[in-house]
Amino acid sequence: MKRAMVFKRCKFWMITNLVLLLLFGPALQAQNHYLLEAESFTTSGGWKVDQQYFDIMGSSYLLAHGMGEAVEDAITTIDLPAKGKYHVWVRTKDWAPFPVGPGKFKLNIGADYSKEFGSSGEKGWKWYYGDQVDIKDPAKLKVVLNDLTGFDGRCDAIYLTTNKKDVPPNELVEMHEWRKKLLNLTDTPKTAGTYDLVVVGGGISGICAAVSAARQGVTVALIQNRPVLGGNNSSEIRVHLMGELSQGNDYPVLGRIVRELDNGDPHNANKDGKLYGDKRKLSVVEMEPNIDLFLNMHAYDVEMDGDKIKAVIARHISTNQELRFEGELFADCTGDGTIGYVAGAEYRIGRESKAQTNESLAPDKADGFVMGTSNLWHSSLEDEKSVFPETPWALQFSEAYYLDSPTSEWYWETGFSNFDPILEAEEIRDHNFRAVYGNWAFLKNQKSEKYSNYKLDWLGYIGGKRESRRLLGDYILSEMDCDGTIPTQADAFVTATWTIDLHFPEPENHKYFEGQEFLTATQHTRVKPYQIPYRCLYSKNISNLFMAGRDLSATHVAFGSTRVMRTNGMMGELVGIAAAMAIKNNTNPRGIYEKHIEDLRIYLLGK
Structure with a gap:
C-alpha cells in the first residue's frame, strides 16, 4: 500500500507530492523494458515494506513476514509500453540457504505467467531469470506477489524487458545508477x-x-x-x-x-x-x-x-x-x-584498547566487537491448539539445549564480532529469525505437552540495534x-x-552455537x-x-x-x-x- 509522507501545515507539498507520483510513478515506462519496485505495489497486502538495509541495497523491499502463516497477496497493475514477449527478472534472496530457505513466493503476471522464486539455495541478493511471458494486452496488467510460506520471503524488484541481452546488473554501484535512471531520479531532487x-x-x-x-x-x-x-x-x-x-x-x-x-x-x-x-x-x-x-x-x-x-x-x-x-x-x-x-x-x-583509552574495562587489543541487535518476540496461550512446521533451515535445538520460554527478553541478541553491524545488518536480523523459528519449532513439536496451545503472535522484523558507529x-x-x-x-x-552495561555472548549459548551465538550476558x-x-x-x-x-x-x-x-x-x-x-x-x-x-x-x- 502506498504510504504518503506527513507534510504538516503545508498543503502545497501534499499537492506537489501527488503530482510527482502521477507524473513519474514508482516505475519508468520505456520502449522495451519496465522496472517495477516491489515496495511500490498499490496494495501490499500482508507484505511489509522493509527499508532497514537501504544504505547497502539502495532500495527498500517487500517482506512476507507471517511467522509461518502465508500473508495476503501484494497486488498492483502496470502499463507496459507495448505488447510482446517480455523476459522476466526478479531480484530476491534466499535468506536461509541451509540448504534451502523457506521464503518461497510466486510471481503472477496477467493470466498466463506464474513462477516460484525465493528458495534457490544460493546466498545473497541476486536477479533471477524467470523465463518469458507473452503480453497481449499491456494496459492495466495485473501483477501479484503470492507468499507461499509466511517465512519471510522477500522481493526487491521485478524487471521486464523484450531484449534477452538486457540483463539487469547485480553489482551494487552499477545497479544504483541503473535504478536511478529507470526511476527517473535526478541528482538534484x-x-x-x-x-x-x-x-x-x-x-x-x-x-x-x-x-x-x-x-x-x-x-x-x-x-x-x-x-x-x-x-x-x-x-x-x-x-x-x-x-x-x-x-x-x-x-x-x-x-x-x-x-x-x-x-x-x-x-x-x-x-x-x-x-x-x-x-x-x-x-x-x-x-x-x-x-x-x-x-x-x-x-x-x-x-x-x-x-x-x-x-x-x-x-x-x-x-x-x-x-x-x-x-x-x-x-x-x-x-x-x-x-x-x-x-x-x-x-x-568497535572496542578501543586499554592502551588507547586507559580504561580498566577495555580489552587489551582493539577489535570490531559491538553489542548486538535484538528482534524480540511474543507468544500467547490460546484456547485451541495450534501447529508450527518443522524448520530444517533454522538453528537446530535438542534436549541438550533449548530455550524454555513463551516470550523473549533483551538477551535475545545477535551481532557481536560475528557480523558487521552496518554491512551485515540484514544477516544479523535473519540470524535472529533462524534462532527464534528454530527454538519455537522445537517447543511446539517436541514440547507439545506444554506449548500445544501457545501461538507465536508477534516477532519484530525491524531490528532493535544497540551499537554501531560512534x-x-x-x-x-x-x-x-x-x-x-x-x-x-x-x-x-x-x-x-x-550502569556500564556491556554485553557479550552468553557462555552456554556460545558452547552450543559457537560462532552463531544469539543470546547475550552482561557485565554491569x-x-x-x-x-x-x-x-x-x-x-x-x-x-x-x-x-x-x-x-x-x-x-x-x-x-x-x-x-x-x-x-x-x-x-x-x-x-x-x-x-x-x-x-x-x-x-x-x-x-x-x-x-x-x-x-x-x-x-x-x-x-
Missing part, C-alpha cells in the same frame, strides 16, 4: 524546504531534539524512515525506556520532553504494541507548528559546502520520490551515524567520566544513571549519576553537525552506560536547545561551547 535545523532519525533522541528546538522558535524538519516514531521504543521494536530523569539531575530543564513521550512501562516484547505510545509521540510532534514531519523518508546522502552540510537527500521508502532538505544546522539521530558518515565525520566502531566530538566520554575519576567537565549537562559496573559533556554531542570536523543518541562521542565502554533511551532523549533535548541558541547567535555547535556555554548552563538551570 526537489527541495522540500530550507530549515534552521534538520533532524534525521525519529527515535527518542530525534523527537526530543526536534521538539526542543521548535519550542525555541527554530524551524525544524524531522525525517524518519519508518511510518511510526519512537525507534526502539515503538510498536515495531518494543523496548521499554530506561535511565533515570531526576536522579542526580542538576539541570531540571532536561528530561521534560522525555516525560511527555513516556507512555509508561509495558516492558519488552509486549503483545500489545499500542502500549509503546506511537500515537502519543506523534501527537507531541504534531502539536509543534515549527516542525515539518516527514515519515517514511530515508535520508541517505548529503550535499557539502566545505566542512558544512548544505543539504540531505532522502527517498520515500515506498514511492521512491526523492526530496532535498536544506538546513543551517543538522542533527544525526540515526543511531548508526548515517548522516555523519556520508558527510565524512570522524567516527569509531561519531567523534570535541570530547570523547570515557569510563573515567562515568566513574568520577575525571572531574566533572564545565559543559557536562546530560545526566546518566545507567555500577556508577553514580554523572553528566555527559555538551562537546560529546557535536562533530569535531563537520562544523554544523550535532549528534544525539547512540552515535554520541564516547568510547565503547562509556557507551555501555549512555545508550539507554531516557538518557538519549535528554541528549536530544540539549541539542535542540543548543541549536536554537546557535541560530540566535549566528554561530555553530562549537561556537556555543566556546562563546556561550555559560548562557547554555544558565538556561538549563531554569533560571
Whole structure:
C-alpha cells in the first residue's frame, strides 16, 4: 500500500507530492523494458515494506513476514509500453540457504505467467531469470506477489524487458545508477524546504531534539524512515525506556520532553504494541507548528559546502520520490551515524584498547566487537491448539539445549564480532529469525505437552540495534567520566544513571552455537549519576553537525552506560536547545561551547 509522507501545515507539498507520483510513478515506462519496485505495489497486502538495509541495497523491499502463516497477496497493475514477449527478472534472496530457505513466493503476471522464486539455495541478493511471458494486452496488467510460506520471503524488484541481452546488473554501484535512471531520479531532487535545523532519525533522541528546538522558535524538519516514531521504543521494536530523569539531575530543564513521550512501562516484547505510545509521540510532534514531519523518508546522502552540510537527500521508502532538505544546522539521530558518515565525520566502531583509552574495562587489543541487535518476540496461550512446521533451515535445538520460554527478553541478541553491524545488518536480523523459528519449532513439536496451545503472535522484523558507529566530538566520554575519576567537565549537562552495561555472548549459548551465538550476558559496573559533556554531542570536523543518541562521542565502554533511551532523549533535548541558541547567535555547535556555554548552563538551570 502506498504510504504518503506527513507534510504538516503545508498543503502545497501534499499537492506537489501527488503530482510527482502521477507524473513519474514508482516505475519508468520505456520502449522495451519496465522496472517495477516491489515496495511500490498499490496494495501490499500482508507484505511489509522493509527499508532497514537501504544504505547497502539502495532500495527498500517487500517482506512476507507471517511467522509461518502465508500473508495476503501484494497486488498492483502496470502499463507496459507495448505488447510482446517480455523476459522476466526478479531480484530476491534466499535468506536461509541451509540448504534451502523457506521464503518461497510466486510471481503472477496477467493470466498466463506464474513462477516460484525465493528458495534457490544460493546466498545473497541476486536477479533471477524467470523465463518469458507473452503480453497481449499491456494496459492495466495485473501483477501479484503470492507468499507461499509466511517465512519471510522477500522481493526487491521485478524487471521486464523484450531484449534477452538486457540483463539487469547485480553489482551494487552499477545497479544504483541503473535504478536511478529507470526511476527517473535526478541528482538534484526537489527541495522540500530550507530549515534552521534538520533532524534525521525519529527515535527518542530525534523527537526530543526536534521538539526542543521548535519550542525555541527554530524551524525544524524531522525525517524518519519508518511510518511510526519512537525507534526502539515503538510498536515495531518494543523496548521499554530506561535511565533515570531526576536522579542526580542538576539541570531540571532536561528530561521534560522525555516525560511527555513516556507512555509508561509495558516492558519488552509486549503483545500489545499500542502500549509503546506511537500515537502519543506523534501527537507531541504534531502539536509543534515549527516542525515539518516527514515519515517514511530515508535520508541517505548529503550535499557539502566545505566542512558544512548544505543539504540531505532522502527517498520515500515506498514511492521512491526523492526530496532535498536544506538546513543551517543538522542533527544525526540515526543511531548508526548515517548522516555523519556520508558527510565524512570522524567516527569509531568497535572496542578501543586499554592502551588507547586507559580504561580498566577495555580489552587489551582493539577489535570490531559491538553489542548486538535484538528482534524480540511474543507468544500467547490460546484456547485451541495450534501447529508450527518443522524448520530444517533454522538453528537446530535438542534436549541438550533449548530455550524454555513463551516470550523473549533483551538477551535475545545477535551481532557481536560475528557480523558487521552496518554491512551485515540484514544477516544479523535473519540470524535472529533462524534462532527464534528454530527454538519455537522445537517447543511446539517436541514440547507439545506444554506449548500445544501457545501461538507465536508477534516477532519484530525491524531490528532493535544497540551499537554501531560512534561519531567523534570535541570530547570523547570515557569510563573515567562515568566513574568520577575525571572531574566533572564545565559543559557536562546530560545526566546518566545507567550502569556500564556491556554485553557479550552468553557462555552456554556460545558452547552450543559457537560462532552463531544469539543470546547475550552482561557485565554491569555500577556508577553514580554523572553528566555527559555538551562537546560529546557535536562533530569535531563537520562544523554544523550535532549528534544525539547512540552515535554520541564516547568510547565503547562509556557507551555501555549512555545508550539507554531516557538518557538519549535528554541528549536530544540539549541539542535542540543548543541549536536554537546557535541560530540566535549566528554561530555553530562549537561556537556555543566556546562563546556561550555559560548562557547554555544558565538556561538549563531554569533560571
